[in-house]
Amino acid sequence: MADPVDYSLLDAPASHVVDTARGLLGWQLEANGVRVAITEVEAYAGVGEDPASHSHRGPTERSSVMFGPAGVLYVYFVFGMHWCMNVTAGHEGEAAAVLLRAGKVIGGVELARSRRGPVADRELARGPARLSVALGIDGSANRTSLLDGTGPARLIPAAAVPPATIRSGPRVGVAAAHDVPWRFWLDGEPSVSAYRRHTPRRRTGTPGTSDTPGTRRTS
DNA sequence: ACGCAGATAATCT
DNA sequence: GATTATCTGCGTG
Numbered sequence: 474m475a476d477p478v479d480y481s482l483l484d485a486p487a488s489h490v491v492d493t494a495r496g497l498l499g500w501q502l503e504a505n506g507v508r509v510a511i512t513e514v515e516a517y518a519g520v521g522e523d524p525a526s527h528s529h530r531g532p533t534e535r536s537s538v539m540f541g542p543a544g545v546l547y548v549y550f551v552f553g554m555h556w557c558m559n560v561t562a563g564h565e566g567e568a569a570a571v572l573l574r575a576g577k578v579i580g581g582v583e584l585a586r587s588r589r590g591p592v593a594d595r596e597l598a599r600g601p602a603r604l605s606v607a608l609g610i611d612g613s614a615n616r617t618s619l620l621d622g623t624g625p626a627r628l629i630p631a632a633a634v635p636p637a638t639i640r641s642g643p644r645v646g647v648a649a650a651h652d653v654p655w656r657f658w659l660d661g662e663p664s665v666s667a668y669r670r671h672t673p674r675r676r677t678g679t680p681g682t683s684d685t686p687g688t689r690r691t692s
Numbered sequence: 693a694c695g696c697a698g699a700t701a702a703t704c705t
Numbered sequence: 706g707a708t709t710a711t712c713t714g715c716g717t718g
Contacts, residue, residue: 515710525710527703535703553700555711572710602711647710672696674708 479630480620483543487563490516493543494571495657497560499634502576502619504626505609506584509576509598513658513665515644517559519568524649528568538616539568546626548605548615555602556611560619560628574601574645574656577664584609595663634659646671 482496494516502509517526519539527536527549538547539561547559547570563569576598578585585597585607598604605611610626617624644656648671658665 533704550702551709552711557710644710
């Protein structure tokens with residue numbers, strides 16, 4: 474008989490989402506014929522605690538999955554073209570999630586390459602949107618379980634990595650709470666994405682909008 | 693190496 | 706109508 478899978482890491486309150494995030498490093502994720510080892514994550518907390526979190530202002534149609542039980546996939550669409558994957562955390566009724574930012578492909582490399590194009594192996598799942606592409610995950614997988622095999626993706630526990638190999642720093646690309654060091658990665662892993670500060674977008678609307686002499690649109 | 697600009701659409705105010 | 710938990714390509718050093 475197969476050993477029971479130990480998901481006790483996920484049986485923690487939402488207030489421990491940082492510990493859950495750190496604990497997910499080294500775990501494996503398998504979906505659609507590709508398997509990765511998780512090398513980089515970010516923690517996101519709940520209502521009123523974390524201005525960078527989608528659940529900061531309470532449940533919405535998009536973020537309500539963060540208020541459900543742990544171990545569910547939260548897939549969201551950003552910037553008009555990219556899908557990002559999270560593992561929900563915390564007990565039912567509390568909001569928390571861990572963004573999966575990067576992985577090292579350890580199975581189905583050819584399939585991952587066919588989805589990602591001719592890039593170096595370390596780039597196959599380097600960055601949250603690239604990870605989703607490599608695993609063949611999009612919005613149709615949103616709200617499916619990562620634990621019971623009913624969805625396309627499955628989380629596979631692994632022994633905790635040595636704490637000394639975990640590094641931390643500010644989360645990538647977030648506008649709010651940009652100093653909170655809730656990004657965690659495995660030291661020296663080439664699959665870890667580069668840090669990028671949030672870059673404020675220039676105003677998108679029609680050009681001629683009144684005063685503010687400092688705002689120059691390009692040419 | 694690093695910085696910037698553009699692409700492009702759901703979500704929320 | 707503003708914002709965005711990104712990526713790519715191109716410029717400069």
